[in-house]
Amino acid sequence: MAVPARPRRTARRPRRFELRSTAVYFALLAIILALAGAAVRTVVAAAAHRPAWAAALALMGVGAVMAGCRGKRRISAARIARRSAEALDEATRTAVEALDAASPAPAVGLVPAGAGACGGTEPTVLLPGTVPEAPADTVETAYEALDPDEFEQAVAELCRRDGCLDVDVVGGAGDLGADVVARTPDGRSVVIQCKRYCDGNRVGSQDLQRFGGTCFTVHGADVAAVVTTSDFTAPALDYAEQCGIVCVDGPQLRCWQEGTGPRPWEARSPTG
Numbered sequence: 001m002a003v004p005a006r007p008r009r010t011a012r013r014p015r016r017f018e019l020r021s022t023a024v025y026f027a028l029l030a031i032i033l034a035l036a037g038a039a040v041r042t043v044v045a046a047a048a049h050r051p052a053w054a055a056a057l058a059l060m061g062v063g064a065v066m067a068g069c070r071g072k073r074r075i076s077a078a079r080i081a082r083r084s085a086e087a088l089d090e091a092t093r094t095a096v097e098a099l100d101a102a103s104p105a106p107a108v109g110l111v112p113a114g115a116g117a118c119g120g121t122e123p124t125v126l127l128p129g130t131v132p133e134a135p136a137d138t139v140e141t142a143y144e145a146l147d148p149d150e151f152e153q154a155v156a157e158l159c160r161r162d163g164c165l166d167v168d169v170v171g172g173a174g175d176l177g178a179d180v181v182a183r184t185p186d187g188r189s190v191v192i193q194c195k196r197y198c199d200g201n202r203v204g205s206q207d208l209q210r211f212g213g214t215c216f217t218v219h220g221a222d223v224a225a226v227v228t229t230s231d232f233t234a235p236a237l238d239y240a241e242q243c244g245i246v247c248v249d250g251p252q253l254r255c256w257q258e259g260t261g262p263r264p265w266e267a268r269s270p271t272g
Contacts, residue, residue, distance in 0.1 A: 025089065143196065143229045143253065151196035155227055156180045158256060162263055164190065177211040178219050184265045191221035192264065197230035199250075205235035212243040225264035227253055 141154055152171045159167045164182040171179035171194065180192040193211045195203050203226060215224035225246040226232075232240070232247050240247050246264050248256065255261025 141257065143250075144198070146196060148194070148196045151229070152179045152194045155192060155194050156182070158263075159190070159192075164265075176214040176218050178215065181219065184223070188222035188265060189220060190223045190225070190265050191215045191219045192224075193226045195226060195228035195230070197228055199230055202231045202233050203228050203236055203247075204233050205239050208232075208236045208239045208243075208245060212239065212245055215245070216243075223265045227264065229253065 143151055143154060146154060149171070152169050156167050156169050159180065159182045163185040165185070167180065167182040169180055177193050178191045179194040180190075182190045182192075184190055193207075193215075195207065197203065208226065211224070211226060215221045223246065224244070225248055226240070227248040229250045231249045237247060239245075246267050248264055248267070252261055256263055
């Protein structure tokens, strides 16, 4: 009597170890174990509150096991574990492939479009020698909530953002009216005095006169500007017109920050 030869199993090629696949594998395994533990806890809690239901479920489970034992093939715990591991491994490969497909391509040489277009979002190439406009999603700063030192730093940061060089905060004792000094992209010297005032406290003519006496003669400013969170009195604006000082009030400061208004060195002084 000839005994049929059992087919030889082809040796499987060992897979190369991959850290990401292994991490995903164990993550999925942990999720499955957590779900199984939650299911067991739910069954135990239900059995404690409903003994009759627990007995019925136990009888149904015994019946299912007995029915399975009568089948042609015996239930093998090893086979079940092997199939579960194969299914989990397949799920791991699928998840890794999905992660690879969803990885975005890196952007090269692109910067956001300027905010002067009022909300444009298309990317644009930053050419050498050009100054980037303020981004459309610039985070608004509540300048009224800053203290005077923080306000000077915020104005200096606006100058840096808009392409000024050699920006420095020099405000303090003995500053002779200059709080922020910088050099514009075209090489002009800018001297800015910062006045962080409340809405009811406007910049007066005395403030402008003290600044006007030093901004040009002492600091050698090509552009002299007074930036405030409040407003200017009429005599202060008259003095600024006579001396050629640029006055930037609260709304104009907000436009400068948003990129919808001129910068102090681009605005025409009252004398032109």
